[in-house]
Amino acid sequence: MTVTADLAISLDGYVAGPNVSLDNPGGDGAEPLFEWIHGLASWRERQGLAGGAENRDSELMREWFDATGAVVMGRTMYETGADFWGEDPPFRAPVFVLTHRPHPVLVKQGGTTFTFVTDGVHDALDRARAAAGDRNVDIAGGASTVRQYLGAGLIDELHLHVVPALLGGGLRLFDGPAAAGPRALEPLSVIHTPLATHLKYRFPK
Template sequence: MTKVTAQMSVSLDGYYAGPLYSGDGNWMESAEAAGFFRITRWVIDAMAWRERLGFAGGERSTNSDIIAETFEAAGAYVMGRRMADGGELPWGEEPPFHAPVFVVTHRTRETLVRQGGTSFTYVTDGIASAVEQARAAAKGKNVAVAGGGSLVRQVLKAGLLDELELHIVPVVLGAGMRLLDAGLELADKEAMEFTPTRVVHTPEATHVRYTVNGRAALVLDDRGSGAGVPGADGP
C-alpha cells in the first residue's frame, strides 16, 4: 500500500538548518547553510548517497543502508519550490531521485524532464493535489515528501503524512529553522501523536521512524488525586 512518508535530519534541539537566509550575499556562507551542512554531515560519506549523485567512493555502513532503503521505497516525490530551484543546478542532468517529482509552487512552469527517470512537474493547486498526483505516479510504492522542512510541516499539518523518520544528530544549534513548531497550528489542549516503530543508532545520528497518528485532545489524568492508588485513602 502506498504511504506518504517524510524524513528529515534534525539537531537535538529540533533544527534542520541554521537561521533562515535573508538572500543577501552567498547562501553557502550563510548561517542557514552552516547549520544545514552540519545536520546532514552523516549523509556525505554514505556509499548509497554518493552513488545516487554519481560520485565515487563512500562507505557501506548502516547510514548508507538507511539512505538506500529510503530511495528504494519511493516511487514518487513531493517537493517545495525553494528546494527544487536550489537543487536544479547542483543535481545536474541526472538528479538522484530517478522518479517523478511534484513541486508545490505558486508559479507555473513546464514539466522539466531529466535523465535517469526524474521529472519535475510544477503543481499550482495545492499540497493535496501534489500528493494525489504523486500517489498516482508512484505505482504502489511510497510517496516521499522530500522537503524542505516547511513543506514537510505543511503536509503534516494537513493530515496527509503517514510516516515520519527523523535522523537526530547529536549537536545543539541553539537557533535556526525548526521542523516541528507553531506552524502546525495545534489548538489549545491539542497534540499530535506519533508511535515509534523503529530506532537505529549510529555514532553520527539516531534514526527514529514514527507512524503518524494525528491530532488528539490533551486530557488531564488523575495523578495526585489518589484515585486507584493502593493506600491513598488511608490505612
C-alpha cells in the same frame, strides 16, 4: 502506499541553520545536519560518485531511495537544489514541485522528472500518489512544506535522522501547531549509529 517525511534534524530541532537564502540553502553552521550524508556509499551512488562508507546509515538511505516512488517538495527546495542536482538528479523518480508559477515539466536523466503543481498540497500529493505506484510518496522538504502536510494530517510516517549537535538557531521542523492539538505517534523503530539516531514514527489513522 505510505506518505513519508524523511529529514535530518539537529537534537535541538532545526532542519537548517540561521540565515537561509537561495545562496545559503542550508543556513549558517548547518554542516552537522548534512555532512554525515555525503560520505555514504548509497548517497554517492546517486550522485554518480564511487566509494563511500557501506554502513548502516548508508543502508538506511538506500532503503529510502528504493522505497520512494515519487517526491513532493516546495519551490525553494527545488530552486536551491536544482543546480546541485544537475542533469542526473538523485531522485530517479517523478518529483512534484509546489509553486504558484506554472512551468513546463522538466525531464532529466535517470528517471527524474520535475512537474510544477500550482493547485496546492492536496493536488500535488494526489499526483505523486498516482505516479508512485505501490511505492511511497516522500514529502522531501523544506520545513514549511513538511509542516503544511503534517498540519493537514497527510503524513503517514515521520522519519527523523537526529544528528548529535545543537545548532542553537535556524529553521525548525516543528514550529507552531503541527496538527490539531496534541497528537500521539506510534514508534516504529530506532537505529542508532555514531552519525545519527534514526527514528521512525507512524501517525495513527
